[in-house]
Amino acid sequence: MRNATIRQLQIFSVAASHLSFARAAEKLHLTHAAISLQIKQLEDVSGTLLFERIGKRVFLTEAGEILLAHTRQILQSLKEADEALLALKGLKGGRIAVAVASTAEYFAPGLLAEFRKAQADVRLRLLIDNRETVSRLLANNEVDLAIMGRPPADLDAIAIAFAPHPLVIVAGREHPLVGAPGLAVEDLADETLIVREAGSGTRSAMEEFFHEHAIRPRIGMEMASNEAIKQAVVAGLGISFISAHTLGLELAAGRLHVLDVEGTPVMRRWHIVRHKSKHLTPALGAFWEFVIECAPAYLRTLV
CATH class of the missing domain: 3.40.190.10 (Periplasmic binding protein-like II)
Structure with missing residues (x-):
């Protein structure tokens, strides 16, 4: 696997999460052919099939499941290294991906705007979907944390009720x-x-x-x-x-x-939730504390 590229692993992670090359192409703004080529090259590097097609559906092989677990660890480690280097350089920046249950879409953008007033250099990505999808995004490490009602019972997570x-x-x-x-x-x-x-x-x-x-x-x-x-x-x-x-x-x-x-x-109760193994970078830690301390007063203005 030492000859695999980060780009190949990124494409594989998205395709494996959705079990669809078409969805991966849509999310990554690539052609279906480009996705297929990168997956084929990764399979050549690994020496094994990563996907199998049964009927019209795509499934991960056993090798694909093993590689996906390691790929997520690799990509997360690279992200954390980036954040740590930014912090070491004394920068205030960082990236945060937040998923919110669709009911929270009425206050989440305003809450993020309040956070940006204090942390203007932090880059924020907001995803809005129903509880089931938000839980999946957390479990697959596709987001850093989530704002939702009841935390997912089947996820090894840290959840704090804040309002x-x-x-x-x-x-x-x-x-x-x-x-x-x-x-x-x-x-x-x-x-x-x-x-x-x-x-x-x-x-x-x-x-x-x-x-x-x-x-x-x-x-x-x-x-x-x-x-x-x-x-x-x-x-x-x-x-x-x-x-x-x-x-x-x-x-x-x-x-x-x-x-x-x-x-x-x-x-x-509204909860802020993260996977138990999620490392709190400076940016994530600042946002986590901000929600717990400031969100209750902000939500009181809405009812």
């Missing part, structure tokens, strides 16, 4: 339940719910809430976007169980109203 996360039930301004005091959960049994997709933390919290009250929610629509859900509720297509941190503009404008339902708001 409350209230979840509420909302309806459009013309809905007959708006303004009704002391609603029981049973009063929602016949209401059409517009909900997040499976894999979303908000969806899991909603299902737990109704299960605890022995109510089977009547799901009318599934959507992968909080923004789309809010617009559907405004249009009168149903009610929704949603994070209070997504509602600022609609509540202020009177387009959405929080229903007074027993047991709500459902209180969860």
Whole structure:
């Protein structure tokens, strides 16, 4: 393997993570042919097949799985060496890749902007997706840390709760339940719910809430976007169980109203999460402490 190049390992890591040469080409802005050529050259260097195709699907061989584990260690070590050298030179810079659960997209950019005021030289990369994908990004070391609701149970991670996360039930301004005091959960049994997709933390919290009250929610629509859900509720297509941190503009404008339902708001916690083996570079350490110390006050301004 001593003749393998860093570029080949980078391409292999992306292709192996997605099990798709096409996705790797898209993410790396290369042609499919270029990806295939680099993988073929890496296989020649290693003397073994790294991928196998069964039907229309691509899988890692046993050799590919072994090489992927070492490749991730190599790429992470190079990144940490870069950060350490920057710190040794007295530079304030560094790079941080942050993944956030899609519900956190309403406050994460503002939070990162506040951090940049103090650490202007740090380069930030923000990825937004549902809880399931954010967990995978952490597990595969594709991001340095994540901001999410419930940390993944199957990941050897360090997670710190830094702020409350209230979840509420909302309806459009013309809905007959708006303004009704002391609603029981049973009063929602016949209401059409517009909900997040499976894999979303908000969806899991909603299902737990109704299960605890022995109510089977009547799901009318599934959507992968909080923004789309809010617009559907405004249009009168149903009610929704949603994070209070997504509602600022609609509540202020009177387009959405929080229903007074027993047991709500459902209180969860926001967490900052990193893999247990993740080394805290100066930049990462500064951001980690910033979120824990400053994010609670910032989030209080949003509800």
